Amino acid sequence: MASKSKEIIGYTDRISAEPGERIPFMVSCESPSYRAEIVRLIHGDPHPDGPGRKEELVDTSVSGNYPGRGQEIHTGSYVVIPSPSPQLRDLSSFTLQAWIYPTLPDRGWQGLLTKWDTSQEIGYGLFIGSEGDIV
Structure with missing residues (x-):
């Protein structure tokens, strides 16, 4: 039997930031914990005829496991x-x-x-x- 995937929704209050600038992230998670990592998106087109999704892991102090908690998010x-x-x-x-x-x-x-x-x-x-x- 296939397991139902758990939903995680996250966002920040800005689209970009300068190097060293702090960015708050808001996360709602159905699981008791989640892992956060920062990646540099090299290519985001998932089309099968394209190069596919390419990302590079960025070493930051943010990377790690965090406690999850569900929060009501109004679409x-x-x-x-x-x-x-x-x-x-x-x-x-x-x-x-x-x-x-x-x-x-x-x-x-x-x-x-x-x-x-x-x-x-x-x-x-x-x-x-x-x-x-x-x-």
Whole structure:
């Protein structure tokens, strides 16, 4: 009988750092412990016609075993902005920006960053459109 794999989810609060800079990692793990290692990604394309995934282990003080603990992680983390928002009320324009990896772009309209009232058709947002485009 095949064993069910345990889930581990981890992230940091930034995409990059300067040498020597400390980076906090947040980890949720179903197992009682997990092993952490830092790797330098040389090539990340797993396509069978490509060179495959290549990484290089980086010797750091982070490498080691850590106690695991499950933490509730809400898919699609969010913040609620009250209406009317005093921070946005007097603006004539503003920019929404996000790093995204759309895994289901062909599923029709999807809100990424939104404050939209469909019944009144007012508000703002960054959406995946009906054609899988960003609108």
